[in-house]
Amino acid sequence: MxxxxxxxxxxxxxxxxxxxxxxxxxxxxxxxxxxxxxxxxxxxxxxxxxxxYKNVGLGLAYVYINSQEDYLGENELFTQEEADRLKEAMGDSLRYVGFNQSTRTDLSVGRRTSKISVTGLAENPTAMKNLNIIYGRMLNDEDVQKKRHHLVLQKETAVNMFGTENAVGETVKIKLNNNLEEFLVVGVYQNTDSALMKALQGGSMETAYIPESILVSPDSMMWSVYMIINDASQMDLMKERIVSYFSRTKNIDRQSIVMSSASEEMxxxxxxxxxxxxxxxxxxxxxxxxxxxxxxxxxxxxxxxxxxxxxxxxxxxxxxxxxxxxxxxxxxxxxxxxxxxxxxxxxxxxxxxxxxxxxxxxxxxxxxxxxxxxxxxxxxxxxxxxxxxxxxxxxxxxxxxx
Structure with a gap:
């Protein structure tokens, strides 16, 4: 042809x-x-x-008050009591309610000191952070309720401070509110976050987890409440319910209450x-x-x-x-x-x-x-x-x- x-x-x-x-x-x-x-x-x-975002959980959401002033008044902040009442009011619809409180501080073992990030976890901690535990165990509800000085350490921190990955049973000192407090290592986890997530979280800063009840006192005033919605497909419905709830309990205009979710951000x-x-x-x-x-x-x-x-x-x-x-x-x-x-x-x-x-x-x-x-x-x-x-x-x- x-x-x-x-x-x-x-x-x-x-x-x-x-x-x-x-x-x-x-x-x-x-x-x-x-x-x-x-x-x-x-x-x-x-x-x-x-x-x-799927690894973090599409059910993750947080709510805060969008203040019209340059500062937040007491009615525009949240207390532990309000977070507990929210969890009770929403029942099984919420798997987790907390403040996602973190601080960068010093961790000491003898003369060794390392700068780490310490994050608090509320009740049902695995709902918020499903860590890959390689030694010991994860924090549990009893740790949070009784304010036990227990800690889950990152593998790299354990190796750096103790010379071994398995640091379960060892004690460390963490500087909180200008005081050195002693913690017992109950678990060691391996960080499985991708390079992108590590970059978004601030690079190479190692993270340890403790009960949030130690970081947040009953009279603390927090600017936002974090939660895990049990059914992510019901996010819009839960958003309506939670905004309405805080509008009633805090006597605030609905337009001032902002609730955002991981799915919306994604x-x-x-x-x-x-x-x-x-x-x-x-x-x-x-x-x-x-x-x-x-x-x-x-x-x-x-x-x-x-x-x-x-x-x-x-x-x-x-x-x-x-x-x-x-x-x-x-x-x-x-x-x-x-x-x-x-x-x-x-x-x-x-x-x-x-x-x-x-x-x-x-x-x-x-x-x-x-x-x-x-x-x-x-x-x-x-x-x-x-x-x-x-x-x-x-x-x-x-x-x-x-």
Whole structure:
């Protein structure tokens, strides 16, 4: 068939000018690899963020009072008693209610001191933090209720302070409210957070967990209450119930009570990353136009160099559409080849980046198909003018061309 003959002729021409053909493809290679890498990076980040929020728990929510003043009054803060009453009023709908109180302080063992983050956990602590305990046990409700000086330590802290991972039964001193208080290590956990989550949490700061009842006294006034909704699909209903509850009990206008959830934040971040990826991808796609101009330029040179060949083919009976098809096929092949190389390069860049940061990458098949097809279409579009010029060449003049 004629189309296969044109493909053969195009391939022969490309092989005859390997370096020139590669340099012509370079614009497409850079453009396609940039688009695929950026779009895939955006999809990967969206997947990573979604997974992190799912690990935290889409049922996580917090409520606070949006004060109209520069400071928060007592009625715009929360007490432990109010948190307990909320949990009682909502019943089984809430798995966890606490203040998510944390502090950065010193942990001491003998003469060794390390700066760590200490976070308090309320009753049903595993609902808020499902830690990967490798030695000992997790904090329990009795620890919280009786204000026991028990602590769950991160593995790295245990190794640093005791020279061994299994520090269960050892004691440490933690500086709280300017006082050194002694704690018994009841568990050691391994941090399984991803590199992204560690960065969001402030980098390499190690975290220990103690009963929140030790960090928060009965007369403490806190600016927000954290909770875990038992059924994340009922988040909107629970939001309405909790806002109404605090509006009544604190006698505050509903508009001043703000409740946010992990699912809402995830959707907002996902939308932002999707828009950013689309915009940056569109900017990167501009380089495809540059690549198309390069194809047009080289095809015009090729038409000029092969003027005599065109004349001979026309003299032997080749029709205008045959010449047009030949040069269009050649332009599309150069562009598609650049697109395929660019696709492989883009996927490789994303894969290497994923391995470097320990992230599972996302490369959608439809993005690859669109990239290769689009690159071929660019080649056809920018190759049309040189092909038309070749097809309209006068065979008599072409045969005289030297």
């Amino acid at each position: 004629l189309i296969f003959e044109n493909i053969r002729l195009a391939a022969s021409s490309i092989r005859a000018n390997k370096m020139r053909s590669f340099l012509t493809m370079l614009g497409m290679i850079i453009g396609i690899s940039s688009v695929i890498a950026i779009v895939s990076l955006g999809d990967t980040m969206r997947s990573v963020v979604a997974n992190e 959707n907002m971040v996902d939308s932002m990353l999707g828009s950013l990826s689309a915009v940056v991808g569109a900017i990167a796609a501009i380089s495809l136009v540059v690549g198309g101009i390069g194809i047009m330029n080289i095809m015009l040179v090729s038409v000029t160099e092969r003027t005599r060949e065109i004349g001979i083919r026309k003299a032997l009976g080749a029709k205008t559409k045959d010449i047009l098809t030949q040069f269009l096929v050649e332009a599309a092949m150069i562009s598609a080849a650049g697109g395929m190389i660019g696709t492989a390069l883009g996927i490789s860049v994303v894969a290497i980046g994923g391995m470097a940061f320990g992230i599972t990458t996302v490369v959608k098949f439809q993005v690859i198909v669109i990239a290769v097809v689009f690159s071929a279409m660019v080649g056809l579009g920018f190759g049309l003018y040189p092909a038309r010029k070749a097809a309209k060449a006068d065979p008599v003049i072409a045969l005289r061309y030297e």
